[in-house]
Amino acid sequence: MSHIVIIGAGHAAIQCAASLRDLGNTSPITIISAESDLPYHRPPNSKKYIVEGVPEDFSLLRAADFYETEKIDLLLGETVESVDPAGRQVKFASGGGLGFEKLVMAPGSEPRTLPIPGIEHAPSLYSLQDARDIYSRLSGADTVAVIGGGFIGLEIAAAAAVSGKAVTVIEAAPQILGRSLTPNLAERIRSIHEEAGISIIDSVSVEKVTPDGVSTDGGFIGADLVLCGAGSVPRTQLAETADLEINNGIVVNQYLETRAANIYAIGDAACFLSVSGARRRYESVQNANDQARALAKTLSGELTAYSALPWFWSDQGTIKLQMAGDSGNASETVIVEGAQAPQVAAFCFDAQEHLCALETINWPAYHALSRKALSDGRVIGREALAAADFDLKAALKR
């Protein structure tokens, strides 16, 4: 039976191992993780743990005894330093190594570090250990500056504001969430945060971080604690050692195969060929889990292309932002107000005027409806929606 080695122990890695066992695959499985904590849910780090502290019984991906029960070898606190595709070996940073027949690379993404002086004074948030460290520093701070107005930066800002801190978000672009969300919704999210007391400064670049604040080209912003939320970059260093193709992540085809035989990549690190033929890389729990499920089938003998509908959420204070579908294909967007402000939906249509994505604020019903309809492959035309006054429920009943 072929030994399957999985690098990483995040959402993608653990789901892959679990799905392999669910499919009755009895191959030996080894999971190698640079982190020392038992595999856990990452999202609570920026929503709860930095302000409430990380509990002893933090949210695990699987029960503690799962790995033993399922005969999965879990090596914690071990970093893979290089991969030899021809010799089918991974090498550990601590010395030694391990042979594999199949290698699943699920190393995730890591916070972008800004090339500015003093950036070491602005920790970023990724791991549970980061959450512990930031929690202990945050409790003593009254004023907090967050560099970066992306999802994680805003979640951190909102959590800190709710816990009573005076928070400033510093964004280089003219608007927060610039690359990730319909501008109209980004504008609304900004207003909600500002009404909640968060100060958002846009269009400034950070020049220096000091223990007492941030120097920008627009002036100095004092803060007891500066945090960095400047987005993420895929971890590709290992793939480089294996001479894999790299372009905005580890390049894989629709079967999540790299260009080296028997080496696959899933999760945040994988830049894959989507069903629409476009290259995509997502940083989301859904993407990690669903790619893991597809790959587990392939590894168990049933070649499976990855084709799941993307979805994502971000909880920022009172805001529940949800997205379903691939808005990268959108050529037109229609904004629809809900009954209870700030409830709103952005209907994204592709060139054929078919609904390709729906972005919502505090409108879980619409999120769920669109996700189900789009996953089921239903074609929802702009005209049909307009005829129903963009009442999604009514339009879907027709």
Added chain:
Amino acid sequence: MPQICFRQKDGSSQTVEAKTGETLMQEALRHGVTGIIGECGGSCMCATCHIYLEDPERFGLGSISEMEETMLELEGEDVTPDSRLACQIEVSPELEGLTVTVAHTTQDT
């Protein structure tokens, strides 16, 4: 800490001592109850914690939020009037003796 019984569709069951204040999903996960994944960590986003309640009225679990109800719709035909998402139910002493059936059969969904 109330005792809660998780039953599988094949009739097997597991009774766990659930921690007050946690959600049913987290307690199921902690005890390795098969079929409950909690993929979204309890954000009411994934429906991988779908359960059926037995005698919900008796335990004061008769009402359900709109958010939970619509998320359950993702489960399609598996949904019954007793369907709930385990991550939206907080464990309290009143749940002593509650029995739920897990909607999915494997660790996976």
